[in-house]
Amino acid sequence: MNSELTNAQRADVLIRALPYIKRYNNKIVVIKYGGSAMLSDDLKKAVMGDIVLLSLIGVKVVLVHGGGPEITDMLGKVGKKSEFLNGLRVTDEETADIVQMVLAGKISKGLVALIGNMGGKAIGLSGMDGGMIEAKKLDEKLGFVGDIVKVNPNPILDVLDKGYIPVISTLGYDNEGNCYNINADTAAASIAGTLKAESLISMTDTIGILRDQNDPQSLIPLIKVSDAPQLMREGVIFGGMIPKVECCIEAIRRGVKKVFILDGRIPHSILIETLTDEGSGTMFV
Secondary structure, three states: OOOOOOHHHHHHHHHHHHHHHHHHOOOEEEEEEOHHHHOOHHHHHHHHHHHHHHHHOOOEEEEEEOOHHHHHHHHHHOOOOOOEEOOEEOEOHHHHHHHHHHHHHHHHHHHHHHHHHOOOOEEEEEOOHHHOEEEEEOOHHHEOEEEEEEEOOHHHHHHHHOOOEEEEEOEEEOOOOOEEEOOHHHHHHHHHHHHOOOEEEEEEOOOOOEOOOOOHHHEOOEEOHHHHHHHHHOOOOOOOHHHHHHHHHHHHHOOOOEEEEEEOOOOOHHHHHHHOOOOOOEEEO
């Protein structure tokens, strides 16, 4: 069976997407990118292709990326063992230097180049550029892990206004010039809230929030922020998903209209969510 679309079918797909294109045109969408979608070259191309397409149809995309696995890999190469406390990387001064090198250097520039190769325009920024993310020490035990004090949106808005996609590494700084490693979910929620984004899309390694962890069919497509605490008490939202959901709630409270948790392992999940009736993952409102 030939899976190629006919020209009429292609036209139909575009017409069906038109209401969604109109809804998101000239609106800001923040995409938090991490997990398995960063490790597979095919998925990485699919995600960057989605981002370029959204940008070309008039969506102001802001890409916020993590890079935990690559940081762990680089630390291993220099003989440093990765240590975590409550899901956050313990970051001494040497580790902070390596985090800065991997996030703002290797990963950021790689994504900028890939977006360029796919016909988009991107500029790499870190939270230290233009005074974007001011931070303070979150906990002495964690070392140089940052708690966000303030987000200055001007560097992001300036880049968007020139027609570029900002690719943001989640680093912060303080008045003494210290560099802080900031959790990517936390940074994305703060950035989306400060920008009053139309939506925040958080790409994860799960298909969304499941009522029964053993049943993929039990996906909860829509969660009201007011219902989330009860789902945590029931154990439906648990473990590493709790801080992610807390970031989703924080983004909504800061003025983001919709927040999505999507499976980054599904090719084109961003387009399925933003430009079709079907959607994928869990939406918070």
